[in-house]
Amino acid sequence: DYGCGFGEISWFFSREGYNIECCDISSYCIERAKTLGLNACLCSELINSSKKYDIIFINNAFFYVHPEYRKNLLTIIHSKLNPSGKLYIFDEPDYTKRKLLNMSKLRYIITSLFPVYQQEMAGFFNKPKETQTYGLSCGFKNVQVIDSWCAYRSHFIFYK
Numbered sequence: 001d002y003g004c005g006f007g008e009i010s011w012f013f014s015r016e017g018y019n020i021e022c023c024d025i026s027s028y029c030i031e032r033a034k035t036l037g038l039n040a041c042l043c044s045e046l047i048n049s050s051k052k053y054d055i056i057f058i059n060n061a062f063f064y065v066h067p068e069y070r071k072n073l074l075t076i077i078h079s080k081l082n083p084s085g086k087l088y089i090f091d092e093p094d095y096t097k098r099k100l101l102n103m104s105k106l107r108y109i110i111t112s113l114f115p116v117y118q119q120e121m122a123g124f125f126n127k128p129k130e131t132q133t134y135g136l137s138c139g140f141k142n143v144q145v146i147d148s149w150c151a152y153r154s155h156f157i158f159y160k
Contacts, residue, residue, distance in 0.1 A: 002077070003061030007033030007040060014038060021046070021053075047076055056081060057088040063123045067115070071134040078138045078160060087140075087158035091148055093117040095125035100152040128154055 001010040004022035006029055013020045014037070023043040024030055033040035056077055065073055077087050095115050098108065111117075115125040128145045135143040135158045146155040 002043065002046070002056055002058045003064070004033055004038075004040065005029050005061070007036050007038045009059055010038050010040075011036045021051075046080070051080070052082045052085070053080055054082050054085050055088065056085070057090065060091040062089045063093050063117055063126055065124075066122075067124055067127075067130075070131070071138065074134050074140075074158070075138040078140060078158075081160045083160060085160045087156075087160075089131075089156040089158070091150065091153045092126040092131075092156065093123065094148075094152060094154040095127045097152040097154070098125060126154065128156075131156060 001007070001013075001020060001022035004010050004024050007022050010020050010022040010033065021039045021041070022033055023041050023046040024033070025043050027042065030040045030042060062070070062073075074087075081087065095111075098111055103111070111125065115127065117123040117125045132143040132145065135156075140158040140160060142159040144157040144159075146157065148155050
């Protein structure tokens with residue numbers, strides 16, 4: 001669970017018997033995740049480890065990665081997956097669906113120039129075609145975009 005926050009989703013999978021590790025960029029979040037009994041570390045520790053994973057997922061967190069650094073992160077995650085591994089990215093604010101947010105005309109125009117989803121938290125819209133192109137250029141064989149339960153968001157599955 002890359003970008004686990006306090007670890008609630010990891011905790012659920014752990015309780016269901018899955019062997020799960022989680023990471024976040026916040027040491028405060030990691031300490032909270034550890035109180036749930038989770039194997040949690042900073043994302044930098046995971047990136048620097050030699051471990052390989054069958055599945056890596058990012059839930060509601062990839063949009064915090066500045067678009068300039070997304071390709072780099074996808075390259076790193078690709079290197080951390082086993083040969084038939086998958087990356088799941090869930091609930092990304094989708095740039096192509098931003099009209100569904102009923103934002104003002106001014107904000108719509110501004111987000112056309114600067115694709116910022118949450119300016120107060122530095123979150124960015126995800127451009128699905130761009131993300132697919134990044135994934136394929138990083139070595140993923142296929143990238144699938146799926147509609148989310150939330151009308152203005154999308155999910156991604158990257159197949160190694």
